[in-house]
Amino acid sequence: xxxxxxxxxxxxxxxxxPAELNDDALIQCDGCGCTLMAWGAFKRRVExxxxxxxxxxxxxxxxxxxxxxxx
Numbered sequence: 156x157x158x159x160x161x162x163x164x165x166x167x168x169x170x171x172x173p174a175e176l177n178d179d180a181l182i183q184c185d186g187c188g189c190t191l192m193a194w195g196a197f198k199r200r201v202e203x204x205x206x207x208x209x210x211x212x213x214x215x216x217x218x219x220x221x222x223x224x225x226x
Contacts, residue, residue, distance in 0.1 A: 160200075164189050170197070 160168050167186025178195030191197070 160204075162186055162189060162191065 160170075162168075162184040165184060165187040167184050169185035170191065171183040171185045171188075172194070173180045173182070176194055178193060178198075180194045181190050182192060182194055182197055183190050192200075
């Protein structure tokens with residue numbers, strides 16, 4: 156299964172989770188260490204990808220385009 160997720164900076168699909176996980180906790184790219192988004196936002200994104208794939212597999216690719224690091 157391909158997630159459609161990839162860090163905009165390095166392309167890595169892996170994320171690093173903080174020790175204490177709550178919706179406001181920031182997740183980082185496991186490849187380059189960039190801060191990506193809050194855990195709550197990441198969960199919503201994954202849920203949207205899952206729903207889109209059930210509806211139309213092409214939509215998942217559109218939703219799962221590269222993630223830009225937080226500035």
